[in-house]
Amino acid sequence: MEFAALAERAERVAAHDGDIETxxxxxxxxxxxxxxxxxxxxxxxxxxxxRFLLGRVFPAHDTRTLDxxxxxxxxxxxxxxxxxxxxxxxxxxxxxxxxxGAVAAAYDFGGQRxxxxxxxxxxxxxxxxxxxxxxxxxxxSGDGSExxxxxxxxxxxxRCSPSEAAFLARLVLGEMRLGVGExxxxxxxxxxxxxSETAHDGAESGDDDDGPADGDGPELTAPDDAVAAVERALQxxxxxxxxxxxxxxEGIAGLREESLRVGRPVQAxxxxxxxxxxxLDAFGEVAVETKFxxxxxxxxxxxxxxxxxxxxxxxxxxGGEGTALGPRLYSRNMDDVTxxxxxxxxxxxxxxxxxxxxDGEVVAVDDDGDPLPxxxxxxxxxxxxxxxxxxxxxxxRLHAFDCLHADGDDLLDEPLTARHERLHEFLPDAAAxxxxxADTDSIAAxxxxxxxxxxxxxxxxxxxxxxxxxxxxxxxxxxxxxxxxLDAVVVGAEWGEGRRAELFGTFLLAVREGxxxxxxxxxxxxxxxxxxxxxxxDPAPPGYATVGKVATGITDETLADLTERLEPHVVDxxxxxxxxxxxxxxxxxxxxxxxxxxxxxxxxLRFPRFVGVREDKGVDDADSLARVRRxxxxx
DNA sequence: GCTGATGCGTC
DNA sequence: GTCGGAC
DNA sequence: GTCCGACGACGCATCAGC
Numbered sequence: 001m002e003f004a005a006l007a008e009r010a011e012r013v014a015a016h017d018g019d020i021e022t023x024x025x026x027x028x029x030x031x032x033x034x035x036x037x038x039x040x041x042x043x044x045x046x047x048x049x050x051r052f053l054l055g056r057v058f059p060a061h062d063t064r065t066l067d068x069x070x071x072x073x074x075x076x077x078x079x080x081x082x083x084x085x086x087x088x089x090x091x092x093x094x095x096x097x098x099x100x101g102a103v104a105a106a107y108d109f110g111g112q113r114x115x116x117x118x119x120x121x122x123x124x125x126x127x128x129x130x131x132x133x134x135x136x137x138x139x140x141s142g143d144g145s146e147x148x149x150x151x152x153x154x155x156x157x158x159r160c161s162p163s164e165a166a167f168l169a170r171l172v173l174g175e176m177r178l179g180v181g182e183x184x185x186x187x188x189x190x191x192x193x194x195x196s197e198t199a200h201d202g203a204e205s206g207d208d209d210d211g212p213a214d215g216d217g218p219e220l221t222a223p224d225d226a227v228a229a230v231e232r233a234l235q236x237x238x239x240x241x242x243x244x245x246x247x248x249x250e251g252i253a254g255l256r257e258e259s260l261r262v263g264r265p266v267q268a269x270x271x272x273x274x275x276x277x278x279x280l281d282a283f284g285e286v287a288v289e290t291k292f293x294x295x296x297x298x299x300x301x302x303x304x305x306x307x308x309x310x311x312x313x314x315x316x317x318x319g320g321e322g323t324a325l326g327p328r329l330y331s332r333n334m335d336d337v338t339x340x341x342x343x344x345x346x347x348x349x350x351x352x353x354x355x356x357x358x359d360g361e362v363v364a365v366d367d368d369g370d371p372l373p374x375x376x377x378x379x380x381x382x383x384x385x386x387x388x389x390x391x392x393x394x395x396x397r398l399h400a401f402d403c404l405h406a407d408g409d410d411l412l413d414e415p416l417t418a419r420h421e422r423l424h425e426f427l428p429d430a431a432a433x434x435x436x437x438a439d440t441d442s443i444a445a446x447x448x449x450x451x452x453x454x455x456x457x458x459x460x461x462x463x464x465x466x467x468x469x470x471x472x473x474x475x476x477x478x479x480x481x482x483x484x485x486l487d488a489v490v491v492g493a494e495w496g497e498g499r500r501a502e503l504f505g506t507f508l509l510a511v512r513e514g515x516x517x518x519x520x521x522x523x524x525x526x527x528x529x530x531x532x533x534x535x536x537x538d539p540a541p542p543g544y545a546t547v548g549k550v551a552t553g554i555t556d557e558t559l560a561d562l563t564e565r566l567e568p569h570v571v572d573x574x575x576x577x578x579x580x581x582x583x584x585x586x587x588x589x590x591x592x593x594x595x596x597x598x599x600x601x602x603x604x605l606r607f608p609r610f611v612g613v614r615e616d617k618g619v620d621d622a623d624s625l626a627r628v629r630r631x632x633x634x635x
Numbered sequence: 636g637c638t639g640a641t642g643c644g645t646c
Numbered sequence: 647g648t649c650g651g652a653c
Numbered sequence: 654g655t656c657c658g659a660c661g662a663c664g665c666a667t668c669a670g671c
Binding site for chain 1: 641644645646
């Protein structure tokens with residue numbers, strides 16, 4: 001498939017309104033992409049197209065990365081745009097247009113202009129060639145690799161028509177903005193390859209279509225069990241490209257062969273926010289667990305067989321019974337994090353004596369076993385160097401709360417209580433407590449106990465629910481304390497992207513910094529400031545200290561309002577960033593105050609969200625650094 | 636060798 | 647992670 | 654309900670550049 005064709009079709013997909021239309025357009029595209037492989041013996045573009053639509057070059061469980069971000073992409077675009085353009089120009093244009101793809105397209109690098117390339121096919125990019133180029137680019141490392149990546153990307157842009165350039169820029173940044181996400185692709189795979197018309201094999205998928213068409217508008221025709229088969233295959237496989245190919249070539253029956261396997265991570269089951277009342281209404285009896293503030297970990301372990309080889313459980317290894325596998329630990333996004341967490345590996349290896357897949361949370365603890373801030377977990381979680389040394393500095397502990405596979409039994413469809421029993425059988429001293437409650441008082445008591453112990457809150461689970469990987473459904477609810485609130489001064493902003501192209505997308509917040517102990521924070525003295533009153537490293541005006549940024553919790557309407565209101569007060573603008581004189585006070589919700597190496601207050605808000613404008617407050621009434629310090633518990 | 640910039644993945 | 651908007 | 658895409662802070666790894 002020509003890259004130009006993909007880019008154009010992607011534009012059309014993005015232009016569709018409505019889920020059904022979008023899904024059908026994607027399904028068409030997948031069917032066409034699949035043709036090449038199935039019928040013409042050329043390279044199979046289907047898996048690549050599927051991943052590209054999702055803004056990926058590699059499947060989720062693949063550890064490879066492009067290591068191309070906004071900065072490098074801007075440089076490559078600038079170079080392709082000619083000698084008179086530099087990265088700063090590109091950023092200025094980005095601030096205007098609010099979309100890197102549009103910026104790249106507007107430069108018009110001259111590749112494949114019009115139909116001139118017809119026949120001669122001069123250097124026309126194919127999807128397969130682009131995929132290979134990007135994979136090569138990802139493989140670059142070591143000295144000079146950054147410029148090699150820039151060169152490679154530059155070379156690609158050079159060969160791009162405007163619509164290709166837009167696609168490429170968004171692809172390398174992983175932001176396709178097509179309105180096509182995993183849900184759409186899942187439905188589109190079923191629609192493309194598993195409807196009664198398109199089904200590859202005879203596996204009759206049932207006649208549970210939606211019945212007679214209502215006549216108006218297009219409809220999806222893939223049967224529910226086809227969608228379910230695609231979904232299940234995705235859950236255990238985490239590879240959209242592979243599942244699409246399998247659906248096309250082997251139909252529903254082939255998809256059903258993809259199943260749980262020790263050594264291959266499964267998508268994590270997720271939770272929605274909810275209250276005790278929500279849970280009681282929905283479940284009757286509620287399974288209550290404490291919600292740990294750590295990092296999700298999935299444990300895979302197959303202790304028996306030959307000598308445990310700690311072998312890499314690569315996707316296609318037979319991996320069945322009899323193949324020993326040392327404990328492997330996977331993050332929520334299925335990265336292998338085994339090496340960073342040796343004590344968890346040892347802990348599991350010392351206790352478990354059968355093949356298992358466990359789900360849990362790794363937390364940092366102090367010498368008393370009490371939980372430490374999330375930041376401490378981060379110091380360990382993806383570490384590659386000095387692991388043994390950091391192991392001394394930050395202790396980790398596993399709280400396991402689920403069991404997906406035990407000694408040959410797949411437990412995904414078992415009720416939570418049964419899975420928890422199996423878990424307890426294998427890891428009694430790491431299994432999280434699960435108490436069943438039937439009224440709000442006992443749930444409240446559990447919640448209080450969890451918070452008093454320093455945890456994040458509680459999980460409220462349906463005791464009868466199956467484990468549904470990747471699902472953020474209502475069977476698991478998370479309950480955290482109500483947000484706290486701070487009245488901060490808006491001292492800067494950043495122009496938005498995409499939907500927020502014409503608006504500010506982010507606001508920089510500050511608190512009043514009294515003269516009591518202003519010198520406490522380095523680089524914050526008046527003497528360090530330039531004539532303009534703003535330190536290059538600290539965009540806070542004199543008398544203020546920054547505490548973070550907000551970008552969410554704002555409706556489109558009030559965002560437009562804020563933009564209009566603040567734009568006249570811009571005192572400085574570089575690239576996509578502006579600063580204001582202190583004027584507007586804003587109420588901001590947050591979950592926690594954490595120490596910050598980034599902001600001049602020395603603190604930052606965790607999970608900040610906009611609550612409202614404090615029209616009743618002037619800047620002198622805004623909260624102070626002293627108050628922040630007090631809330632942080634550091635007074 | 637060290638520091639800052641950049642990117643990635645955790646929440 | 648949070649949130650708003652579209653369906 | 655579900656999906657999608659606007660965005661937050663943080664700490665580690667890596668590379669460029671001094």
